[in-house]
Amino acid sequence: MKVLSPTDALRCIRRCISQSRGHRRGLAAVAVAWALIGIPSVQGQHAKPSEYEVKATYLYNFSRFVEWPAQGVQTHSDSFAICVLGDNPFGPALNATVAQETISGKSVVAKEISAPQDAVNCSVLFISSSEAKRLKEILTSLGTASVLTVSDLPKFTQHGGMVEFILDGNKVRFEVNSATAERAGLTLSSELLKVAVNVRRSAQFGD
């Protein structure tokens, strides 16, 4: 069973109650109970998820459509790490998303890191917008390490990033740079490219 952290559970209950306002209290109680026993995607059923909740889900979903090389960092590790570098904009959403999930038999963990050097142990690296200033440094330190870099920094894919979140109205979309990914030994699946807003195929750095 999915175990929610106390803050998650509270959020859920609050949400559910606010949804049931105007309805009978019994219904609200059932919804609360339901939330407590942890039906997945219960949030999605009731309210439009926030931007970063969507992004957290996408972050996890990307890993489903990416193939890491056999000799990557991940083969030595016993977990599949999704790291956030800099200020964590997801709050508990990322933890909630990856909890109990596994990829290739490894449990998925969400990590917050501050040093770019720590990123080499991650499979997916989200570079927070707080790191805009040292983006180049971060990407350089990663080199050709097999890490899927994701960010919502503008022009991220033009600066050597792989996946960049874009807001299209109130919809979260993304664009990818398949050449950069290829250089890092990652293969982006055509399914992923299909839903990307834009696919860049040049691996040049620059501003």
Place this chain on the structure above:
Amino acid sequence: MFSLRDCSIPSKLTWMNMLVSGTALLLAGTGLFAYDLYSFRVGTVRDLGIQAQIIGSNSISAVLFDDSRSAETTLSALQAAPHVMSAEIYTPDGAAFAGYRRDRSESPPPPPAIPVGQAEIYRFQSGQVALVRSITFHGKPVATVYMRSDLGAMHARERDFAIIVATVFLMSLLAAMWMSSSTRQSIAEPIVCLAQTAQIVLNEKNYSVRAPANDGRNEIGLLISTFNEMLAQIQERDAALGKARDHLEQQVQERTAQLNVANADLEAFSYSVSHDLRAPLRHIAGFSRILSEEYGSKMEPEAQRHLNRILDGVKKMSGLIEDLLKLAQIGRKELVRVNTDLNSLLKDVVVDLQPECRGRQIDWQIGNLSSVECDAGLIKQVFANLISNALKYSRRREVTLIEVGQVEKDGASVIFVRDNGAGFDERYADKLFGVFQRLHRAEDFEGTGVGLSTVQRIIKKHGGEIWAKGEVNKGATFFFALAANRRGHAQTRKAATGGY
């Protein structure tokens, strides 16, 4: 109503062939049709399921990254599948994500829910099949694909199948008809020929015809040869029978001729004997009378008594000879048949018999008799004989009752003469009509024993019959029928055909 039973064998064979092949074909066609429909349905569902799975698989990233446009691009590929009416992708929470409609104005009914533990469900309803398939990605449900396909392909297939079956059915019926014409030659025609031959044999009683032989060594060939064999046997037997009959006829003719000769000899003999006996008897009578008249007074009473006895004997013998002559004459005489009124004939007889009635009280009960074709003289003798007999045997009664009448029996007229006299024992009825046969002693009732014999001869000569009924002391009744046309009376017929 059309009945197969009365059909001729050729058409029966044709019908049978057509019926059998038609039934087999219909059954096979129905079975194939049912199987084809079934497998087509299964195939339709399977294909739809595969399509749903392909669409679902291709839309996983679109669903996961909320890109309904991409999903709709995938769905639009269904334009190539003309039978797909609509396809919808739903997110796991039941919200419609993307859709495709062949006919944009149509709105599909809500999808049926997938039962827990199943990946797919389908429903056939109102000419379409609806299928819902759950799409999983890494063990988690990510989308539900709901597709509807019309069954136009199935209906087209049904129609094609029906046309093919009907065509094959008709063609096989024609083939069966054509083939039965060839079986007709080997089965039906010999039988028809046989039946015609049998008909000829039956109608013409001609046993020399033969059914045309069949060279096949089968049951029909055997039947025909057996039939012909039977005809041959019948023919042989007929010939033997004919020969035997001819021989018998010849024998009968010979015997009859011999018998006639013997009869004639006998009659001639008895006639001449009787005739010739009369002359010496007359001498005896004449000289005895002379002896009695001229020398009677000189004779001793004893001698006179002897002489009288001689005279009595002569008289008796003379009567006997007269009777025998009459009997013999009947045989020699030809019948002269004329229409005779029996009433007047009977009246004459009664008048003639008046001397015998003198001094007696007689109750005559004479009914009305008809006219018949007969020899009047002989029939008069019959009546005279029977009535004189009746008078004779009833003379000891205080009142004699003599009844003559006519009754109808088995369509013929029977005349009877009844008296209330001495009667007779019916056990000896057959002896009544024998020559010299008497049932009473001469001491009681005199007689020669020739009278009834004469009567019987006359009746038989007329082709008739005579019989008697009686009881000792309770009278006797003599019946006779003249007409030979007493149909249904076996005895009479026998007498009529077997008579003279």
